[in-house]
Amino acid sequence: MNGYSGKILFINLSENQISTIETSLYSREYLGGRGIGVKLLYDMVRPKQDPLGPENILVFMTGPLTGTFTPSSGRVDIVTTSPESNLLGGSNAGGFWGPELKWAGYDGVVIKGKAKNPVYIQIYNDEVNIKDAQKLWGKDVFETVKILRQGNEENQVACIGPAGENKSNLSGIAFNFRNYAARAGVGAVMGAKNLKAIAVRGTKGSDIYDTKALQEICLEIQNREKMMPLYKDAPSWHWKLFQSLEKDGKAFFGNYEPFLWEDRIKAVQNVKEFIQQNHLKPESCLTCPLRCWAHFSVRGEEGAPIIACQGTWPSIAYFMKLSDPYYIWRIYTLCQKLGLDVGGTSAVMALAADLYEMGVISFKDTKGVLFELGNGKAFAEAIEKLAKREDFGDILAEGIKKAVQKIGRRAERYAVHSKGGTELWLMEVRPFKGAALACAVTDSGSCNRATYAFPDFYYRSMQKQAKMVAKNIVGKEEAADPTTYDYKPKTVLFYENMHIFADSLGVCAIPFQPVGLELWSRSFSACTGIKLQLNDLMLTVERIRTLERLFNCREGLKREDDTLSERLFKEAIKEGPWKGEVLDREKFEAMKDEYYFLRGWDKDGRPTEKTLEKLGLK
Amino acid sequence: MSKKIASLRELDELRKRGLKSLYPDKPRIMVGMATCGLATGGKKVFEILSKGIEKNGMDAKLVPTGCLGYCQKEPLVDLLRPGWPRIIYQQMDPEKAEKLLDNINQGNIWRENVLAKMEEDEFLIFDEKRKYPSGSKANLNNIPSYQQLPFYKKQLRIATRNCGFINPTNLAEYVARGGYYSLFKVLTQYEPEQVIEEVMNSGLRGRGGAGFPTGRKWIYSRQAKGDTKYVICNADEGDPGAYMDRSILEGDPHSILEGMIIGAYAIGAREGYIYVRAEYPLAIERLKEAIHQAQDYGFLGNDILGGRLSFSINISRGAGAFVCGEETALIASIEGRQGEPRPRPPFPAQSGLWGKPSNINNVETWANIPVIIARGADWFSQIGTQRSKGTKVFSVVGKINNTGLVEVPMGITLREIIYDIGGGIPGGKKFKAVQTGGPSGGCVPSWLLNLPVDYEQLTKVGSIMGSGGMIVIDEDTCVVDLARYFLSFLQDESCGKCTSCREGIVWMLEILTRITHGKGEEGDIELLEQIAEVVKNASLCGLGKTAPNSVLTTSLYFKDEYEAHIKDKQCPARVCRDLITYIINEEKCTGCMRCVKECVQEAIVGERRKPHRIIQEKCIKCGICYETCKFDAIKLE
């Protein structure tokens, strides 16, 4: 099978059973990656299973372009039932693990059951072994990766840290030292299966249908990616991001406070200086020209050098109001080691600080840990406790929605989260009506899989481009205005589709839209030899999207669940460019109606019979 | 004082001594002590004679000699007394040897076991005949003359000229009959190119089997670049039942050495090898002795005949692989490698032993050289046919009265060899065919008896000259079985390198075995022919190229016999066990019970004086009853 490896590895840890599934059973209708992942989840997990129980499955899927020469094709998609939301959970990571899996001869790995004792899986081409991991249990991510690569440098390691072992809903799955599938509590699912790590080494490679065409297409994709501002700004991108968030008014502070943070400019300046003082070297995922990662070594810190993803620092700084970059960096490193989702963890910290300040919780609840915005040292301590589920950390480890439920005392009044209970995607959503809609209707498992790259986001800094893009998508330049409710369902639909497409092909979502659908689908044909019309591909994307919805409907999802925290509908922003912005319930519901309609769903958000028929999902 | 010969005078003196030894003034008794003679008891005879001479204090000279070729009549003892013609006694044994001695002592002619008298001796080299005294005292008229014996009448002995005439361990006797005179002539009168020209003009062709013109071979070696060159004597005689080379090696080793030294001079070699099979211990011994003597007398070594040439000869023993007769395999074997042929070119003349230009000729070829030099190309080329000159030694064996070695001019007919010389088929049986050229040769049927024997004619009828083996078969021989036998020999003797030869022989053998077992199928003959063609055309060396000859010729000439096996499940020659039944002719059976007793299978039942019966289910067709019955009552069907 060109592009694909042709087999999906199925491992039942309860029964120590290893088998394979033919990829071709699914690839025609679900493409790969996220698409096949969702299909496998839908088919293999009976309704309303405990996400942390042995019946839940954890799917690692690559797409047909993963590990091919296609630029930015280092991705792997994770699909499972999320313990954070009890709905479909998904996350996606770059790096080299997915490609290595492909080269080992597998398009994916499905984990079912639960091992009696901690284990890890070693895959070396056709040799798949479930090995004892009791000695690895308790080790942080860095230690685990190092141990599994000892004498086996080529091993690519996916693993969880202590947070995953302790089934924190904020835990992710780490890939080597750097990449993370961080969202939806996928680390907890892995931990619940007593699975510490999957180490992969593959030397089989993947077959390509038309190598010459692929080379040509890839050069074109490379060139387009190099035209992206992200490429041009690197490596100063890492601090410029703070600036752009500020410029575009996406920044938020603490637990979505209505006022601006007075130290915000200082924080940006500090970060800039911190980065410039220390050594930063750009890094890329497989075949990606974007080098949006960077290796960052802080002087005087022993054993500390870590690669820092730019996208996560702002959330640490803004949620916890940290203006000392050293602590931003420390907390980031801590999350990486412990196996925690940086965004979710930061959000829950901000929530705790809010609750603490509002007196909902006290020193007694926190067992002496001080939750105080701006206090990096205290947050670091709290985060370690969270990972270990010690004291109050045990409650915070549940994630925002479940944590406030546990705390009671009407704590949910203070919580800000999106559908199902995950935190919002690292930005203020009240002015961004499209993003708000996306966070509410998504079934992808994490809202960053639905919201990235809307033109609204750069409306303030690059209005001309934003309008042009909006016009291309929905036909109206006005659609680019973040605050308008008009046209937003179409925008959401478009970007959701883009994400599904990228995640299913196995390429990165970041350059996906800038490069353009046409090149990706040409690359797909060159790799697989499958000639698909764009229309067919889009039908496939629709099918995947609707199946995600079907899964969640089966889990009991109703129209009223497609929403965000009440606070966002009640509490208007009181300062800054978006002063007065708040979500309007009525208009919001109208957007949902339109969105459902566009998707071919009924008013309750359920796919209609006709749609199911059209998509072959009956 | 050095024995080394440096001048013609010295050589003549040596000859004189040799003549004295050949024709002493006392009785000279010669016992045929080549392997064939030894095998029939020659050694015992020799010992008895030796003891008797000593015991009686006789003044007689007893010498071993080579083989006269008339192997049917071995052991042969020659008696030469001063004043008498030479008398040849046949089929001697210890008892008769003593009788012979008694008669000599008494001065009588012992007339028992006389084969023939020899009235003159021919020195071929000098074209000179030496008459023996007539022995007037006794009437020898009723003793047939050697030259008139049918066995010898049509023979012309060039290569085997000295076999049975001289003591092979006595160099002087070889010289007496003209030995080393040719070498002297060459070294004193000829340029190397002239030697080659002489050999070339003689028309001599390789006697090893392929018949490549010897002179041309020499030219190639002569012209090949390089200071180090080798001459090699191929004495790896491997055909079953063929022993021409052995006979010369044992009976006249110097003729080979002389030929090789002349060859070395002609092509410019300083070292030679004789590759002789280890199964010929006597030949090796004789060769060693001869080389030693030749060195002593200055025919070999650093200063041959007074420093005119420098040449030495080594003996290399082969391990008895048939295929090592192939020249490239032979070279590999001398070098100590696996004896397997390699592709030519490069030919050995360009790159042979140790990668140096090498000239390989067979024993018989080398033995011809001194005569050609002495008598000239013109004389030699008058003998034989247009393209096959000279004589050829054949070993005629099988169903024939006079088994033996015969040297005949090329062009003689098969009929002359088999009937005139060989004396026809024993037991009044019908001649069926003759297999020439050994296992690699073909089967020439009776209706081709008038075929003149030379390289071209034999090839034309699908056989080969080969090294000169002739196996005569009569009506009791099954040709399918014969072909099967040769293939089973070749199956083990093929070096196994070429797929076509190795696997093809096994395949053909499998089919033939099937046929002889009565399991032949329609189409087998065609398949056999197909395989045979492939083995012939696709194999590398002579062995493979000729291996299918027996199959090809028998299936061509005796197709009906094959068909009888396949279609009628019958073996017309009554040889193939699975296809014959032993039946008791009740009319002839006297009920003597002999066969009943002899049958190990207890397959014959019957009472005394009543016709017996064979229980076919029990019969294993061993044929013992058939042999046992005195009344010809058991017949084959």
Place this chain on the structure above:
Amino acid sequence: MKKVLIVNLEKCVGCRTCELICSLTHERRCNPAEARITVIKFEEKGQNIPMYCQQCETPVCEAVCPAKAIYRDSLTGAMLVDTKRCIGCRMCILACPIGGLSFHPTRKEIIKCDLCKGDPACVKYCPEGAFEVVSLDAIGVKRRRENIRKFSSYLDMMTGGKE
């Protein structure tokens, strides 16, 4: 003109595009194990080092090859393996101090950098332009020396002790 491939380590971002384009152009597949270049990644330290044959001036691979299957391409100066002559004894692999040759994982073949007939695909496709083909003229020789010195000084270090 003889050529040599040199790499600017500062520019390498470790995306392994070179490995895949190498495998793609030589093997028509995507498989780093079939590539003639390997990026050694030090993820903890943020360093990426593409390793490939240096087309040595006195190549040990050529010296140890008993089949005389390794030769220098007269056009590019690259050391090439005559795959038809190669007998697979792997002596070249074992003799090369820098692991510049390897055995193809499935096909019976020694693989190594052949400079793509003087126009290496990695040079063309490296998004960072970290590679460069240098003609071995006076300047090229000097630059190559600088590039190789790193390797040879390592060899000196090795003689001094362990890794």
Place this chain on the structure above:
Amino acid sequence: MLKIVIDGKEAEVEEGLSVLELAEKIGVKIPTLCYHPAVGAYGACRVCIVEVIEKGLSKLTTSCTCPVESGIEVKTNSEKVKKTRKLIVEMLLARCPDAKIIQDLAKQLGVEKTRAPQKNENCILCGLCVRICREIIAVDAVGFANRGNKRKVTTPFEIQSDVCLGCGACAFVCPTGAIKIEDVEDKRKIDMWHTELGKVKCERCGRYFSPVPLLEQIKKKGLREMSDFLGLCPDCRRLVLANKLMGREE
């Protein structure tokens, strides 16, 4: 330059080539099993047989051993050649029915099954292992034993070879895969040669990477400065070197 005709086309070639080499050069495919450029022509398999017409005389000959001579005409696929080649392949198919290369060749030539007596061997006796070991590796660890139908390749006396380097070239060149090399942890086993050799453990990663005698052979080749890294497997050499390079960079 020599002018010849091959399959009806005129070709001009330099001297010193065999017909097989010439054919390959000009893209005419002739099947062969025992030819290897490193050791040259041997002429054992007979599969590369072609028809050569010289001075009006046609003969079949193996193209690997047939030097190109001026004025000859070569037919690589005449009826006669095809017939002969098919029967030879039939013989080989009977000898080694499981060898893929033979099966493929048979299929290619349209040989469906073999009529020759079945042998179920793995080795076609092409002699590549023997020749490579003798002529190229120059250790002469294996050779032919016996003649004719009993011919086989083996070690002297059919016991463990004391000269085998374990380099595996024999297995590499073996067209039928008859020679199997089994690497089990610290041992390399070659059943066909009754030989088992120890392997060298990489000083760094601990993987066994080379048979002991093979590495010794490389040491013997006298490359002075090499001795220190020879204890490392090639992968680790790369890594160690990169490590040091990186150390310098810092």
